[in-house]
Amino acid sequence: MQTLAEMAVEVLTTADGREKTALSRRHAAAWFAAREAGETPLVGSAEPPLRPARPEAPQLLDPRDVPKRKPGTEAGRIAMLHAVAHIELNAVDLHWDIIARFTDTPMPAGFYDDWVKSADEESKHFNLVCDCLERRDAHYGALPAHAGMWRAAEDTAEDLLGRLAVVPMVLEARGLDVTPGMIELFRKSDGPDVVEALETIYAEEVHHVSYGAKWFHFLCGRHEKDPKDAFHELVRRYFKGGTKPPFNEEKRAEAGLPPDFYWPLAEERAG
């Protein structure tokens, strides 16, 4: 059996979205089959690329150059779905990247279980959203997408605590804030299939945020750091955009993210 780090690098270096997610799901199934048989496969080590392989389309543009479309139109809703597909594909890579990038830091097997499960779920999310696009005569790659999506990963490539703070605890938590509004939008338009896909995404994303909070607290405990202070310091250092309301306080709480983690950063930003 390949080591987990080798599996991760294989996913990261696969460019096509559907191929990447199929491989990701196969590797996740192999990992969990072994875990259920009472084994912990070797995590090993492998060199992840600085940036994951990406398909030729979509064209990646500076966020300022991505055309804005109105959500009240069919074209606008397709653009929104396309943006979600792009986020999910990045998320697949982000979860495999955290597995391969930080193998020098010894972590319990549960750390890998959590991120393999998350990568598997993101792969499912990408496929669900692509199915919705394809039912609307569109596909992932038909529109331009944001180029900046990997920035947070590059900025925290040498800082596991920083990676946990910025990716699951800021970016994925932001997903919890905005998803209910998108579900409403598609409920009011023509999108029962989209509503179903987004509800799956919404339910599973809570866990990704909670895994982030769990391992962030674990590492703070290992290094005797105050988690709240460490979180503020790392988000200030690596995520200039800060956090911004409105926050989904209920789902954030469910994920183990208390208000005194994110509100002070939002107030600094506003102030």
Ligand SMILES: [Fe+2]
């Ligand atoms: Fe997702």
Ligand SMILES: [Fe+2]
């Ligand atoms: Fe996620």
